[in-house]
Amino acid sequence: MQSGEDMTISDIFDNMEYGPAPEDARPALDWIAGNGARFGLFIDGAFVPSEGGESFETRNPATGEVLAHVTQAGQADVDAAVAAARKAQPGWEKLGGKGRARHLYALARLVQKHSRLLAVLETLDNGKPIRESRDIDIPLVARHFYYHAGAAQLMESEMPDQQAIGVAGQIIPWNFPLLMLAWKIAPAIAMGNTVVLKPAEYTSLTALLFAELCIEAGLPRGVVNIITGDGRVGEMIVAHEGIDKIAFTGSTEVGRRIRAATAGTGKALTLELGGKSPFIVFDDADLDSAVEGLVDAIWFNQGQVCCAGSRLLVQEGVADRLHDKIRARMDRLRIGNPLDKAIDIGAIVDPVQLQTISELVDRGLAEGGEAYRANAPLPGNGCYYPPTLICGLEPASTLMQEEIFGPVLVSMSFRTPAEAVQLANNTRYGLAASVWSENINLALDVAPKLACGVVWINGTNMFDAAAGFGGRRESGFGREGGREGLYAYTRPRAGAGGKAAKPVKPLHPVSGTPAPSGQPVDRTAKMYVGGKQARPDSGTSRAVLGPRGRLLGHVGIGNRKDIRNAVEAAHKAAGWARTTGHLRAQILYYIAENLSARMDEFADRLQSMQGGGSGPARAEVEASIDRLFTWAAWADKNDGAVHQVPIRGVALAINEPVGVIGILCADEAPLLGLISTIAPAIAMGNTVVAVPSWPFPLAATDFYQVLDTSDLPGGVVNIVTGEHPVLAKTLAEHDDVEAVWSFSSSDISQMIEAASIGNLKRSWVNHGMARDWSDADARTFLRHATDVKNIWIPWGE
């Protein structure tokens, strides 16, 4: 067969084949050579050699050739980078949003001015097709800096109550090296943070070129520090005491380790992890367009995409037809030299990854899967894997659950929209989803039901700086992009949300021999589960004594089974999320009304437990009523956003409830602490398992009578009394609880965060600091009580 340059026009006229169309690698190779093919670390505005002097090779996966030697940073280097960032941070923040905007703009412009070099270098180092780095990655990088130049410019006026977190440690993956750098650095520095970023060891080069751009842009020293190396460097960053925030994109396994390592340190954390995102095709879809969507979903970047539409769910009636179309389309994919401008599929990033893909596919075939591999030639050497479609698997199969991170699509059929949703959500992950249907009713009905952070309707893998990106479940938490992404790099301004934080004073139940209560009839407080009063599973109670030892009543000692029952009840009440804000508001007002009617009783109760005069007790009840009014007010007002993304259409940012939230309530404010946390949770449509103040539990157990008389559906609020450390552990470990909040005076923050790694639930803990309960701090609670889902809706007829 003739090929390449010797083919004549006459031959080509007859065979109408494509010729080679290689992009020139020279500028990128010259840049590498100009640096002596050896790179130091970018610390405090300059390239420096490592203290330890270790380095490693970075290779072109398409050829196996060594491109350069990159430094393996050591502890001293990490220390130096963090110190540089630390030193630079106050000045950078003080520069103000408008000053920072100029720098971000300069970076955006420099990325555009060097776009060809960046694209070629990215493709050389990563193996992705030059079309993708040129048309997708690099333009999105520039877009991200532009968008966040604007975010910086507007920060003081639009986010007056927010300030920088401090120094951010950022660890990024190899699949979109420069794009992930942009996603991390742009919002961080826009909000006044400084950063220490570690690129993946396979793909460090564009980050190092970006460091040069930082110098060229005149970015103040130490604002951006880039240190290279393997996972050990990542661990040093995660563990470093000088870092206030960790942002990680990568595997769920490593994300879990980072969560465990940062537990209790007070470091803010966002994780963008793996996925097994469903690609749902209904029988009325434009099947040809859906097939093309799959090309962009799973055969984009060799399938090495965290949000790859890797799990095809197709309605039975069109499954065979769609599979035929997919197979035909696969045969037209061109696999080869990533620098060739007419290549669809480039090289897998590294032989290790290639091996992982092969092994997983073998396992799928052993489990009964039938593979179709694209009938297209593969290059003889280099790291390549053919596009593959696997049918014949069921949800129970490994490949239906495990992320492959390669060009392998698994397919399964469904019968009804409800079954599509059920199958789509039958996964530990929850990153993204595609929905294909020509029926707007169907598509917009399904999108909110999918457990994920991004939904694309009749499209896939659409990204923009103006829309948040991020997942739920084991796909991590936090958003990148959009206004929602800015909160990942800010914290409430000290003084704005109340007084400066003070340590919370540990409180314990009053112990001793109870003095007689003097009550004519014995009163036993129960738990409240599924709208019913429940006795503790343990069958044990403790006496609740007043400050002078008077017996006030008994309270059940809850255990893990009580938590289990309460979580079950909370899930049964999930329909609460689909009620209207108007209804939830009415119920919250009604609760307030009924509490108000029992003002005296609750004030007496608070006073009897805590002592003190009647004034503070009445004030707490009054504040609780007001708090209920505040959250009734918010119930129908936490609007989402319509993001201005560059498509003909919109991205709807919808605030969705998080799910079941376990709340360890404040000990020091038995009623207000309970109401200030459960009210925002239920106002936003969550259901709750609340563990009330353990020293003063009786206000909460009285309160369920108020709930009972206020039309609150059973299971929306469940109250389990008991010792916080015991119950918090069960809640944090529970895989069917989506979030845990703790305002307890017990020292349990570290334990909760460490125990939350099972399902990577969102945790919000006080780290031993007290909260000013006189302030509703509504914005903060709203953010914690909701997850933003971005639904991309292109339109046009």
Next chain:
Amino acid sequence: MPEKPNAAGSARVSDPAPSAMQPAHIARNPGMPLDLDLVRGVAANTSAIERRCAALPGRRSIKKQWQAAWLLKAVTLIDLTTLSGDDTERRVHRLCRKAMQPVRPDILDALGMKGRGITTGAVCVYHEMVPAAVRALEGTGIPVAAVSTGFPAGLSPLRLRIMEIEESVAAGATEIDIVISRRHVLGQNWQALHDELRAFRAACGDAHMKAILATGELATLRNVARASMVAMMAGADFIKTSTGKEPVNATLPVSLTMIRAIRDYQELTGHKVGYKPAGGISKARDVLNYLVLIKEELGDRWLRPDLLRFGASSLLGDIERQLEHHVTGRYSASYRHAIG
């Protein structure tokens, strides 16, 4: 199971006379009864189709000798067209000579394509010009196509439209570019459209029918897809985008919609139907994008004159300049190439 194509509707289904249009024995599409379920079930997602078309030029790159070869291929696919009120026999004669020798012989020689019989795919004229074109092209094998049926609006009496086809066939046209009644599409009156096209196809006899959908007047891609399907069910040999007289003529999204319909029709019936984008394709760069689209979506078999034509008048001039540039390395001027 797809319904078997029904030959009853095509009155004179006989093997057509051999022509340049049928070098590789493509069985002619006999059509089939109107399948309304299928027509109504057609889906065309505009936004996704536009995205595919926007990304495509970046996905493929045709350079160097490949570009020259592909452009020469494009030349052989052109229906060299004149459709003006001031057409005369002499004007048509000049066009026909250009069709016979579309590229300067020295350029062909330099490209190693001398003796490869590079001509345009056909010459396309109004009915009154058919005899002149037939005379000028006698013995060349280049077919004469006539636009017909009250072109371009298609609003003359049906009886006259049918008679017009018959007259053009009698005058020697072997390809008839008919226009459909857009109102049948806009009113979703698929039976009327099918009937009309059936009648046209019967009148064509052995001549090949290219059904012009006038996509610029059909409002939506869904309508384009449905009209494409009905035209093929009625026995169209080609489906064609435009008369060149609508406000919007051939576009990549319209083309993608139509060729996907062609692919579906082939899956359904086994018959290959040709495609002709017309109007608005005037640059070499544009025609390469069309060729890539056809190759990617329909496959190489469609890159031949029996299944692909470009309705164009000024495209050839741009291709000639590009070909000369390929030979000399210098940018060319239009006056260096003969006009048609």
